[in-house]
Amino acid sequence: MPFDARQPARTGRHARTALAAMLLCLTTTGLYAAPPAGDVDFMNKAAQAGQMEIDASKLAESKAASGTVKRFASQMLQDHRAAAEDLKRLATAKEVQLPTTPSPDDQKKLEAMGALQGASFDKQYASEVGVKAHNDAVALFRKAASDARDNDVRAFAKKTLPTLEHHLESAKKMASEVSR
Numbered sequence: 717m718p719f720d721a722r723q724p725a726r727t728g729r730h731a732r733t734a735l736a737a738m739l740l741c742l743t744t745t746g747l748y749a750a751p752p753a754g755d756v757d758f759m760n761k762a763a764q765a766g767q768m769e770i771d772a773s774k775l776a777e778s779k780a781a782s783g784t785v786k787r788f789a790s791q792m793l794q795d796h797r798a799a800a801e802d803l804k805r806l807a808t809a810k811e812v813q814l815p816t817t818p819s820p821d822d823q824k825k826l827e828a829m830g831a832l833q834g835a836s837f838d839k840q841y842a843s844e845v846g847v848k849a850h851n852d853a854v855a856l857f858r859k860a861a862s863d864a865r866d867n868d869v870r871a872f873a874k875k876t877l878p879t880l881e882h883h884l885e886s887a888k889k890m891a892s893e894v895s896r
Contacts, residue, residue: 846887
């Protein structure tokens, strides 16, 4: 198109439109960028730990002898499934692919627990899943709640932490009861 001095507004309008489009691209790509590596590591560990809780609590439904253990496991299934859904939504928004299975170490613990039944299962579940796993989860989420660089990841950790702390307290009571 040849230059036409009589229509300077058209050239200015095109330049403004191009600039606006370029700025829009720059700002939106920043919004959907993956979180820093440390935040992604937290998300992966949280997904694996949560899946371990879910899998172990499913085992408890059929293998536990104690009503206290069965009630605790039922609550764990409900709460950890909800947290897993929240984490999945966050991961989708951040374009992070989460693991869908427990860590290899936790998988071995689950296999060992699967061989137990009744009171021996109750003690193992209360100790490994109830107390130890929740101690680890509380530490993981506390660190992310204060150190995560992505605001949404930090908010997820802060939102989930009180539930995990409550689980830990309940787990200690359960462990005390089943160890008698």
